[in-house]
Amino acid sequence: MRDVFSISRLTNYIKDLFDTDPMLGDVWLRGEVSNWSRASSGHCYFTLKDDDAELRCVMWRSVARQLLVLPNDGDEIVAQGRVTVYPQRGQYQFYVNEIEPIGQGVLYQRLEALKAKLRDEGLFDEARKRPLPAFPRRIGVVTSATGAAFRDILNVLQRRHPLVEVILSPTLVQGSDAPEQIVAALDALRKTDIDLVIVTRGGGSLEDLWCFNEELVARAIYAYHVPVISGVGHEIDFTIADYVADHRAPTPSAAAELAVPDTREVRETIRAMQMRLDRGVESVLFDARQQAEQQWRLLERCSPAGQIEQTRATIQGYTAQMARRVDVRMELERARLSGVSGRLHELDPDATLARGYAIVSRADDGRLVRSPAEVSANDVVHITVEGGTFAANVDADIEND
Amino acid sequence: MSEEQEFSFEEAYAELEQVVEALEAGGATLDETLSLYERGVKLASYCESVLEQAELRVQMVQQNEDGELDLTDFQMS
Numbered sequence: 103m104r105d106v107f108s109i110s111r112l113t114n115y116i117k118d119l120f121d122t123d124p125m126l127g128d129v130w131l132r133g134e135v136s137n138w139s140r141a142s143s144g145h146c147y148f149t150l151k152d153d154d155a156e157l158r159c160v161m162w163r164s165v166a167r168q169l170l171v172l173p174n175d176g177d178e179i180v181a182q183g184r185v186t187v188y189p190q191r192g193q194y195q196f197y198v199n200e201i202e203p204i205g206q207g208v209l210y211q212r213l214e215a216l217k218a219k220l221r222d223e224g225l226f227d228e229a230r231k232r233p234l235p236a237f238p239r240r241i242g243v244v245t246s247a248t249g250a251a252f253r254d255i256l257n258v259l260q261r262r263h264p265l266v267e268v269i270l271s272p273t274l275v276q277g278s279d280a281p282e283q284i285v286a287a288l289d290a291l292r293k294t295d296i297d298l299v300i301v302t303r304g305g306g307s308l309e310d311l312w313c314f315n316e317e318l319v320a321r322a323i324y325a326y327h328v329p330v331i332s333g334v335g336h337e338i339d340f341t342i343a344d345y346v347a348d349h350r351a352p353t354p355s356a357a358a359e360l361a362v363p364d365t366r367e368v369r370e371t372i373r374a375m376q377m378r379l380d381r382g383v384e385s386v387l388f389d390a391r392q393q394a395e396q397q398w399r400l401l402e403r404c405s406p407a408g409q410i411e412q413t414r415a416t417i418q419g420y421t422a423q424m425a426r427r428v429d430v431r432m433e434l435e436r437a438r439l440s441g442v443s444g445r446l447h448e449l450d451p452d453a454t455l456a457r458g459y460a461i462v463s464r465a466d467d468g469r470l471v472r473s474p475a476e477v478s479a480n481d482v483v484h485i486t487v488e489g490g491t492f493a494a495n496v497d498a499d500i501e502n503d
Numbered sequence: 504m505s506e507e508q509e510f511s512f513e514e515a516y517a518e519l520e521q522v523v524e525a526l527e528a529g530g531a532t533l534d535e536t537l538s539l540y541e542r543g544v545k546l547a548s549y550c551e552s553v554l555e556q557a558e559l560r561v562q563m564v565q566q567n568e569d570g571e572l573d574l575t576d577f578q579m580s
Contacts, residue, residue: 237513382526
């Protein structure tokens with residue numbers, strides 16, 4: 103009787119052969135990677151080939167996540183694993199347990215190639231880099247929750263500008279799972295109203311920092327809705343993330359310093375502004391006071407009281423002038439008077455009488471007798487001499503001269 | 504100064520800068536100048552008091568079991 107096998111039975115038979123073979127259960131292979139793909143589950147599928155043959159390969163997520171850097175198409179790798187049959191597809195496959203780290207030479211080549219590609223696309227253009235807000239209110243930080251980088255950042259922010267709010271979006275920052283996580287962590291922050299984001303981790307090897315050299319991280323940073331500061335590794339480390347970020351800081355601490363102003367400087371600026379206010383208002387007040395004084399003087403000059411005052415001053419001036427003139431005149435008059443009185447004295451009748459002259463007046467009407475014609479015989483006259491007056495009768499006619 | 508309660512530091516600081524510039528530019532009436540000055544002094548002391556009292560607040564954003572984002576206070580271990 104014929105023994106008819108089912109497909110499953112045959113396939114399982116073959117699979118048993120594979121699985122019981124000591125060599126196929128633990129083999130090291132060298133080959134070039136092609137058809138690389140990583141499923142959303144995290145499992146990796148690819149082909150290893152040389153010039154004459156190719157082998158389908160599977161790397162489970164648990165293995166892939168141990169790797170710092172995943173292979174790319176064209177990479178030559180050395181991998182350890184087992185070969186077995188995948189019955190559903192009727193294929194034998196290499197299940198990778200371990201991959202030797204990809205050489206640094208290869209990594210640098212990959213880095214340079216991606217850098218050139220993104221630069222050509224304009225992802226590094228200085229013109230598109232956004233300025234940082236002067237006073238960020240909320241800062242997102244994409245990094246590991248347990249790393250020294252986050253502690254450093256908190257210390258700097260606490261010291262420099264504790265006014266700010268920090269929102270940590272935790273992520274792996276190392277290993278082949280990190281790129282997707284970094285992108286997801288950036289996405290999570292989109293809903294939190296941050297003013298800028300810091301993408302950071304502490305120092306490490308090229309492989310440790312590799313997730314910041316991945317294209318999807320670069321594109322997520324490029325497309326981010328607020329300015330991005332990168333602070334990856336130490337001073338000498340440059341990653342693709344650094345080139346594409348709006349601002350690059352050499353360390354996590356430096357990224358925090360870049361993100362916020364120093365409160366001490368802000369305080370000094372505020373104090374300086376207070377002084378400017380004081381000076382400003384003082385100068386305005388000084389000007390206003392001067393103007394007011396000038397107006398006041400002008401007003402005083404024009405007011406009725408001022409005019410009266412002015413008139414009074416004028417009058418006083420005149421009065422004084424007049425008084426001075428009167429004084430002069432008086433002086434003159436006085437001087438003239440004294441001259442006149444000297445002459446008057448000479449004319450004093452008494453003085454004449456003293457010299458022996460006499461004054462004759464008519465007794466009846468008192469008129470002075472200046473001529474013999476003014477008297478007749480028997481008229482009574484009064485004769486005044488120095489000592490006194492006596493009466494006399496006119497005796498007879500006296501020969502007129 | 505209840506109106507400043509709703510004021511953020513940045514807004515107060517920005518207005519302070521404007522007030523100082525306006526005052527220094529001159530051209531305002533004496534009354535305007537005096538109220539600018541008063542406003543400036545208030546803003547400056549508000550900014551200083553905010554800085555005085557500031558304490559760093561740290562939160563963490565994470566997906567919960569329902570796949571939604573939660574903000575929680577972050578304690579540094």
